[in-house]
Amino acid sequence: MPELPEVEAVTRSLRPLVRGRRICCVHIFHPIATKPQSPTRLAKFAERRRILDASRHGKYLLLVLDRGLIEMHFRFDGQLIWFRSASELLRRANQSPDGVHVDVALELDKGVLGFADQRHFGRVHHWESFEACPSLRALGLDALSREFTPSFLHAHLSASRRPLKEFLLDQSKIAGIGNIYSAEALWHARLDPRRPANSLSRTDSAKLHKAIVSVLRRALECCLDPAPDFRDPQWWFQGLEKILRAYQREGLPCRRCGRAIRRIEQGGRSTYCCLHCQK
Numbered sequence: 001m002p003e004l005p006e007v008e009a010v011t012r013s014l015r016p017l018v019r020g021r022r023i024c025c026v027h028i029f030h031p032i033a034t035k036p037q038s039p040t041r042l043a044k045f046a047e048r049r050r051i052l053d054a055s056r057h058g059k060y061l062l063l064v065l066d067r068g069l070i071e072m073h074f075r076f077d078g079q080l081i082w083f084r085s086a087s088e089l090l091r092r093a094n095q096s097p098d099g100v101h102v103d104v105a106l107e108l109d110k111g112v113l114g115f116a117d118q119r120h121f122g123r124v125h126h127w128e129s130f131e132a133c134p135s136l137r138a139l140g141l142d143a144l145s146r147e148f149t150p151s152f153l154h155a156h157l158s159a160s161r162r163p164l165k166e167f168l169l170d171q172s173k174i175a176g177i178g179n180i181y182s183a184e185a186l187w188h189a190r191l192d193p194r195r196p197a198n199s200l201s202r203t204d205s206a207k208l209h210k211a212i213v214s215v216l217r218r219a220l221e222c223c224l225d226p227a228p229d230f231r232d233p234q235w236w237f238q239g240l241e242k243i244l245r246a247y248q249r250e251g252l253p254c255r256r257c258g259r260a261i262r263r264i265e266q267g268g269r270s271t272y273c274c275l276h277c278q279k
């Protein structure tokens with residue numbers, strides 16, 4: 001599932017393609033992608049509007065329009081595909097047997113931006129403003145924003161009794177961290193994912209803050225090298241496993257102490273940690 005670094009890499013790569021472009025036509029192939037909103041409303045809303053910028057908050061990609069915004073959430077495997085023209089889109093989209101899966105496409109005055117999720121969990125929504133979108137409004141500080149400081153983190157940790165892992169996954173506190181980078185940040189900070197958030201000292205919180213930021217920055221570098229290629233429908237981020245120290249490393253030796261990384265269940269999800277050096 002794309003987390004902050006992946007969505008940031010997508011946003012940065014998309015920006016030069018869409019900034020300043022006008023949306024001429026919205027093509028809906030699979031209306032499920034706009035649920036619970038109506039696909040015709042999306043079309044009516046977006047057509048003839050100009051894209052001022054591509055931005056991101058947490059795991060959400062936002063196309064800021066001259067009025068309102070389009071919000072995209074990739075969930076597990078949502079992705080963007082770029083077509084050179086509407087005729088290329090219509091020739092390739094959803095044409096069996098070897099066509100490209102596309103759910104919604106924004107035909108611009110130059111190029112076409114397709115949104116695709118074969119499993120249909122990803123969504124494309126439209127809003128009059130950031131505040132009009134309940135899921136955006138509910139988000140906490142973005143983990144790479146300047147306002148996310150060690151004292152912000154410490155204050156929020158102190159107010160919560162939840163296990164650290166669950167605290168980090170809660171998008172209403174800090175936005176953008178998912179299962180992968182929470183496991184990684186806790187490994188780097190040497191903190192047990194089961195430990196209650198409010199048991200952390202100021203020093204522990206500072207260590208965790210540093211680990212979160214550096215894990216996300218390193219992952220972002222990795223996600224930009226090579227940068228997303230929207231022309232290739234098979235494209236996915238490569239080489240992230242090189243930087244992972246805990247996530248999906250069950251049974252492999254901890255890179256710090258050599259003992260086996262363990263997989264534990266927490267709140268119905270798997271997390272990975274070294275029970276020897278994460279306290």
Ligand SMILES: [Zn+2]
Pocket residue numbers: 254255256257258259274275276277278
């Ligand atoms: Zn260890």
